[in-house]
Amino acid sequence: MKIIDIKLGHISVPLRTPFKTALRTVNSVEDIIVRIETDTGNVGYGEIPPTGVITGDTTGAIIGAIESHIKKALIGMDIENIEEIMDKLDKSIVGNTSAKAGVDIAIYDLYGQLYNAPVYKILGGYRKEIITDITISVNEPEEMARDSIDAINRGYRTLKIKVGNDAKKDIERMKAIREAVGYDVDLRIDANQGWNYKEAIYTLRKMEDAGLNIELVEQPVPGHDFEGLKMVTDNVSIPVMADESVFSPKDAIKIMEMRAADYINIKLMKTGGIHNALKICNIAEVYGVECMIGCMLEAKVSVNAAVHLAAAKKIITKIDLDGPVLCSEDPVDGGSVFNESKIILNDAPGFGIKDIQGIKYI
Numbered sequence: 001m002k003i004i005d006i007k008l009g010h011i012s013v014p015l016r017t018p019f020k021t022a023l024r025t026v027n028s029v030e031d032i033i034v035r036i037e038t039d040t041g042n043v044g045y046g047e048i049p050p051t052g053v054i055t056g057d058t059t060g061a062i063i064g065a066i067e068s069h070i071k072k073a074l075i076g077m078d079i080e081n082i083e084e085i086m087d088k089l090d091k092s093i094v095g096n097t098s099a100k101a102g103v104d105i106a107i108y109d110l111y112g113q114l115y116n117a118p119v120y121k122i123l124g125g126y127r128k129e130i131i132t133d134i135t136i137s138v139n140e141p142e143e144m145a146r147d148s149i150d151a152i153n154r155g156y157r158t159l160k161i162k163v164g165n166d167a168k169k170d171i172e173r174m175k176a177i178r179e180a181v182g183y184d185v186d187l188r189i190d191a192n193q194g195w196n197y198k199e200a201i202y203t204l205r206k207m208e209d210a211g212l213n214i215e216l217v218e219q220p221v222p223g224h225d226f227e228g229l230k231m232v233t234d235n236v237s238i239p240v241m242a243d244e245s246v247f248s249p250k251d252a253i254k255i256m257e258m259r260a261a262d263y264i265n266i267k268l269m270k271t272g273g274i275h276n277a278l279k280i281c282n283i284a285e286v287y288g289v290e291c292m293i294g295c296m297l298e299a300k301v302s303v304n305a306a307v308h309l310a311a312a313k314k315i316i317t318k319i320d321l322d323g324p325v326l327c328s329e330d331p332v333d334g335g336s337v338f339n340e341s342k343i344i345l346n347d348a349p350g351f352g353i354k355d356i357q358g359i360k361y362i
């Protein structure tokens, strides 16, 4: 099964409500679709969100990386040589993890088709069903409390609350939400790098003192500030998760060696796809550090690939794969079934994506 072409397209999917974090506000998913064609007629799909504020990857840069570098490196290669393909993909251009992830996902889709097996079974096949949290955007405390109740009415039992744009108000936000939802619901928070380490320690201790029972805090300080992250981890009881601090397997080793965080959030767009995400899973197993699998604002093609990884790996114990349920429609035929918090895998070969509506080829 040889790669004969890599085509790129664009999809646009409106969100149910604006998605707001300490870093950005977004109204729709505007992603690049990767379609890899082979000499056997098999097609593999990938998807790439341009999340410039986190990965540095813009739409133009993603297209340029694939058209001018990745395509040249991979055309003609045989899918059965996946190790060599991933080596060439890594070396085709520095950085550009999102472009690499979209191509990596399409390659794994084809790899599963080649061996007529779903990818999650090839990678480990640990479970067939996973439960995701849902994100509550950062807004005024009362609005966030209302959004949290709505999420619970939709069946979610774990909420990921966005904070980080105003430390004092963040405490009010969490008080309003906890008061509204009670104590049967798990609340995790994500500051998206919005605090410095002193603000983080102050704010998180206030939340502890108020008995808010926070499950974990994601990326309280800037991604590059490993020492600050460790200061927070050492000085609060709420467990700390590294997100923007960990892109590569090397980052993961550094964070784990330093004991700078309690958990790692793996996202395919940061790692450059499944092949590097698997390395982080292996490192995490060695260090005994549980992982979350997360996503950017993505539709079902790439999130479905993350679902397969989550289903394959025991070390992934926390799921934040809510991209598709934040969207107002699903352009994807096939793949896992997203029934609000419950995500059920199917056993179609590869990632099981049959078709994607509304692709505008570039």
Ligand SMILES: C[C@H](N)C(=O)N[C@H](CCC(=O)O)C(=O)O
Pocket: 021, 024, 051, 054, 134, 135, 160, 190, 192, 243, 294, 295, 296, 297, 298, 320, 321, 322, 323
């Ligand atoms: C969508 C997901 N639940 C999430 O919150 N991901 C963010 C980054 C998303 C983005 O800005 O596209 C995160 O975990 O930081």
Ligand SMILES: [Mg+2]
Pocket: 190, 192, 218, 219, 243, 244, 265
């Ligand atoms: Mg995060």
